[in-house]
Amino acid sequence: MASDIHHRTQDFIKLYPTVLRDLKEVFGTQGDVLITVSSGTGALEASITNFFSEGDKVVICCAGKFGERWVELAKAFRLNAVVLMAEYGSVVAPAAVEAALNENPDTKGVLFQASETSTGAAHDVKAIGEITKKTGALCIVDAITGLGTMPLDIDGWGLDIVVGGSQKAFMIPPGLAFISVSAKAWAQSASAKLPRLYFDLKKEKKMADKGESAWTPNVSHILALAEALKYIKELGMDKLVENAQLLAKATRAAALELGLELFAPDAPSSSVTAIKAPKGMDSSDIVKGFRNQFGSVIANGQGTMKGQIFRIAHLGYFDFPDLFAMVAELEIILHSKGIPVEFGKGVAAVQRVYAEAVSAKEVAAVK
Missing domain, CATH: 3.40.640.10 (Type I PLP-dependent aspartate aminotransferase-like (Major domain))
Known part of the structure; x- marks a missing residue:
């Protein structure tokens, strides 16, 4: 065209x-x-x-x-x-x-x-x-x-x-x-x-x-x-929505496994996950870490939340391979800033959500 x-x-x-x-x-x-x-x-x-x-x-x-x-x-x-x-x-x-x-x-x-x-x-x-x-x-x-x-x-x-x-x-x-x-x-x-x-x-x-x-x-x-x-x-629009919801679910699971706190735990969005920076840390350092070390882009907080939260999107073409990499990068960034991290723990949480979703689809297909 x-x-x-x-x-x-x-x-x-x-x-x-x-x-x-x-x-x-x-x-x-x-x-x-x-x-x-x-x-x-x-x-x-x-x-x-x-x-x-x-x-x-x-x-x-x-x-x-x-x-x-x-x-x-x-x-x-x-x-x-x-x-x-x-x-x-x-x-x-x-x-x-x-x-x-x-x-x-x-x-x-x-x-x-x-x-x-x-x-x-x-x-x-x-x-x-x-x-x-x-x-x-x-x-x-x-x-x-x-x-x-x-x-x-x-x-x-x-x-x-x-x-x-x-x-x-x-x-x-x-x-x-x-x-x-x-x-x-x-x-x-x-x-x-x-x-x-x-x-x-x-x-x-x-x-x-x-x-x-x-x-x-x-x-x-x-x-x-x-x-x-x-x-x-x-x-299918329903599949696009399902993908975003699964990515959001996996991101929340990974954040909690890494000892991080969700910013909106009671009504979480599936378009973006907002995560609080570890105590004493500026979220800008996490955003810069993604950009400078890995060429990845995530968002800082806005207005009064700048420096306090970082936000990870789940829109459109984003998929689980993207999320596997992103969470692995997050673990490395946190470790480099002196935050105690057990490498692979967050990634494993994403893997579990993915595996469970695939298994559920296979069961549904059999029925």
Whole structure:
């Protein structure tokens, strides 16, 4: 396939609807799925400007840096935000969302992260969705790292707007964002009065129905997305999710075997595992150790968590051979920093999770 094609030609008009259909299939929704040329934050902004008016009341679940982004967006567009705060490493309980909706029956939307990647914690999307579904409020989910790493039944759970990003489980560079829109959300958009131009989703849908994008698209990324979607469809979205969940389970097991402490033990995400640095150690040294000694990339903590935690991703193409190597590298880095380590102990924990998963699949196949 060519590396680029002109976006106002028949070549693109043939390609674009196919990509949108495949994206819709991978999302698993009967609603519309649209593409914006932006980072995920652009689609988050679109989910505000297209469905609300100034002064509208929203409930925001804020459990980390990306929850704080929802708060910033609500403030920027002058929404009336009821913010439910959770400490870093924790999540907002569905019961708190239900109570907030009961206390604020005029709420127009509930905004939260499926996976709060700044802390490695995951919200109970199903429960929050089903609670919100009973009300007139829209359920708006930042699933930029949740899609492809955790089950998300968009239609069944009543998730009205779900945002994804190209650089996570979709395995291509950053630059595209995806947004699913339910019939309930489109109905609310009819009375939404916030200003919008570039992120006008009605215009985007009108053009998409013709096989085109409203604005100049990132054609090279859409070509790459077309191939990534073929891979995901062939593999199966459920298998992509299962892979992330197994990697996360194995990473948590390895961390505990090495005497490390998980940062979000009660609601761990399967998109990323956040691990506390050993006492007296800066997590930046671990991040630098991976980069300088092995050419590997992991993430430091963000904001107030910088230097306190390090984060290991489980998105997309990552698989068990990657994890075997990563945990072995971690053992060496910890040892080099004077942390007592029994070499192979963490790797063995990963091996056990892998072996158990393979054995379970073999048993299932026999049945």
